[in-house]
Amino acid sequence: MSRASDRAYSAIRNMILSGELPAGAQLGEEALAEMCGVSRTPVREALRRLEADMLVGRTDTQRTFVADWSLGDVADSFELRSMLEARAARRAAERMTDAALARIRAANRALSAAIQQPVPDVAGFLEGNREFHAIILEVAGSRRLTALLCTLIEQPVVLRTARHYSREELRRSHAEHEELTAAFARRDGAWAEAVMTSHILRAYHAYADAHRAHLDASDQQEAAE
Amino acid sequence: MSRASDRAYSAIRNMILSGELPAGAQLGEEALAEMCGVSRTPVREALRRLEADMLVGRTDTQRTFVADWSLGDVADSFELRSMLEARAARRAAERMTDAALARIRAANRALSAAIQQPVPDVAGFLEGNREFHAIILEVAGSRRLTALLCTLIEQPVVLRTARHYSREELRRSHAEHEELTAAFARRDGAWAEAVMTSHILRAYHAYADAHRAHLDASDQQEAAE
DNA sequence: GCAACAGATATTGTATACAAATGCCATCGG
DNA sequence: CCGATGGCATTTGTATACAATATCTGTTGC
Numbered sequence: 001m002s003r004a005s006d007r008a009y010s011a012i013r014n015m016i017l018s019g020e021l022p023a024g025a026q027l028g029e030e031a032l033a034e035m036c037g038v039s040r041t042p043v044r045e046a047l048r049r050l051e052a053d054m055l056v057g058r059t060d061t062q063r064t065f066v067a068d069w070s071l072g073d074v075a076d077s078f079e080l081r082s083m084l085e086a087r088a089a090r091r092a093a094e095r096m097t098d099a100a101l102a103r104i105r106a107a108n109r110a111l112s113a114a115i116q117q118p119v120p121d122v123a124g125f126l127e128g129n130r131e132f133h134a135i136i137l138e139v140a141g142s143r144r145l146t147a148l149l150c151t152l153i154e155q156p157v158v159l160r161t162a163r164h165y166s167r168e169e170l171r172r173s174h175a176e177h178e179e180l181t182a183a184f185a186r187r188d189g190a191w192a193e194a195v196m197t198s199h200i201l202r203a204y205h206a207y208a209d210a211h212r213a214h215l216d217a218s219d220q221q222e223a224a225e
Numbered sequence: 226m227s228r229a230s231d232r233a234y235s236a237i238r239n240m241i242l243s244g245e246l247p248a249g250a251q252l253g254e255e256a257l258a259e260m261c262g263v264s265r266t267p268v269r270e271a272l273r274r275l276e277a278d279m280l281v282g283r284t285d286t287q288r289t290f291v292a293d294w295s296l297g298d299v300a301d302s303f304e305l306r307s308m309l310e311a312r313a314a315r316r317a318a319e320r321m322t323d324a325a326l327a328r329i330r331a332a333n334r335a336l337s338a339a340i341q342q343p344v345p346d347v348a349g350f351l352e353g354n355r356e357f358h359a360i361i362l363e364v365a366g367s368r369r370l371t372a373l374l375c376t377l378i379e380q381p382v383v384l385r386t387a388r389h390y391s392r393e394e395l396r397r398s399h400a401e402h403e404e405l406t407a408a409f410a411r412r413d414g415a416w417a418e419a420v421m422t423s424h425i426l427r428a429y430h431a432y433a434d435a436h437r438a439h440l441d442a443s444d445q446q447e448a449a450e
Numbered sequence: 451g452c453a454a455c456a457g458a459t460a461t462t463g464t465a466t467a468c469a470a471a472t473g474c475c476a477t478c479g480g
Numbered sequence: 481c482c483g484a485t486g487g488c489a490t491t492t493g494t495a496t497a498c499a500a501t502a503t504c505t506g507t508t509g510c
Binding site for chain 2: 041044045048049052054073076077079080083084087142143144145147148151152
């Protein structure tokens with residue numbers, strides 16, 4: 001994280017996720033280098049990584065721009081994520097150890113505590129959630145599965161999804177984690193796979209609903225202007 | 226392909242796949258630059274791409290080395306590939322057009338012609354096979370699915386698998402393509418998914434058998450020395 | 451007025467120099 | 481003899497200069 005290319009990566013990534021760099025914006029290496037306080041070399045490396053993350057795209061002539069994530073792209077991403085995480089859950093259930101199970105339960109307790117605050121602690125929820133899914137991937141023990149999922153999760157969407165979660169949705173998410181844990185405890189791969197599929201697809205629909213609501217609000221605002 | 230970084234990528238990739246750079250070998254940027262006749266800058270870029278392909282790995286201190294593909298890694302890779310290609314086949318079946326179907330049939334005819342030569346034309350087989358799978362991905366219409374599969378196919382393994390195919394195995398592969406085509410013609414997603422799963426997993430076992438036979442031969446050779 | 455061209459401008463690609471870090475090895479102390 | 485430590489060699493990381501390429505713009509010819 002202290003290397004210049006890592007700082008550039010984080011900085012550009014944050015600017016994209018925060019919307020400071022809007023979708024479709026051209027990304028000049030020189031300009032980014034100045035913003036990040038580094039030279040073009042680490043910026044180029046950061047852009048390549050962001051390209052692999054599909055957060056930026058490239059024209060046929062090597063110009064870089066901020067990728068725009070249509071709802072279709074998000075659906076695409078969630079569909080793949082549901083499939084891959086479900087597979088991970090199945091493998092994890094088949095390989096589960098008591099030690100890992102204990103860690104999963106601990107992550108769930110932390111997550112539960114976060115959502116039971118008077119004002120739900122979204123950061124705490126996200127951290128517990130991340131830990132939960134990370135342990136599953138670890139137990140699943142497939143380096144390639146892990147690598148593929150890394151390009152799908154932690155994308156623009158996950159954060160925004162959770163932000164829009166109501167307390168009820170947060171609780172439901174926790175309940176699904178509990179059911180997954182039960183499946184892990186029984187070493188039931190098919191059960192874990194099914195619950196995980198449902199868990200991810202529910203998150204997708206929560207996102208899609210929030211997205212549509214947002215669009216409607218925008219339309220009304222435009223109509224009023 | 227004319228850019229220096231592309232040449233470096235191809236050159237290093239070929240050296241890895243041909244075994245000229247053995248698994249585990251350290252990859253010094255300077256040395257590679259000299260081999261490829263370019264400077265370190267494009268070599269660094271090539272190494273990052275190869276890292277994404279999982280053809281090279283990195284130590285905790287940023288030293289690059291040739292990744293070693295154990296049979297377990299190959300199994301891991303094939304398992305994911307079967308899942309993702311099967312999903313692609315399902316989507317393709319649901320979205321199939323008559324035009325795409327015609328192209329798929331043409332690719333299959335080319336493939337069939339290649340394996341019916343007096344001496345099977347492995348290069349022709351591979352090209353027809355590649356085209357066949359590429360059209361399916363195209364029709365599936367998921368950019369992310371395409372991106373993920375690109376990191377799984379065309380890896381050390383595909384080539385070697387086909388090289389060891391007997392004429393009977395080549396014919397069987399063609400027969401599976403024909404069945405897939407039938408599923409596409411009926412727009413039957415579930416059928417296409419099932420056939421594709423079987424198609425990829427059969428290829429895996431063909432590879433694994435050849436791999437084990439190779440290991441046995443090596444053992445005998447070592448014992449004789 | 452529009453299209454095509456040419457030069458100017460901006461952007462990306464590559465090479466190289468230097469800085470920072472890592473690894474190696476020999477020496478020193480126990 | 482073994483392990484730790486310090487310095488040397490090697491390797492990677494970054495900055496910068498320059499080359500190649502693409503884009504933009506104004507002009508010219510139709």
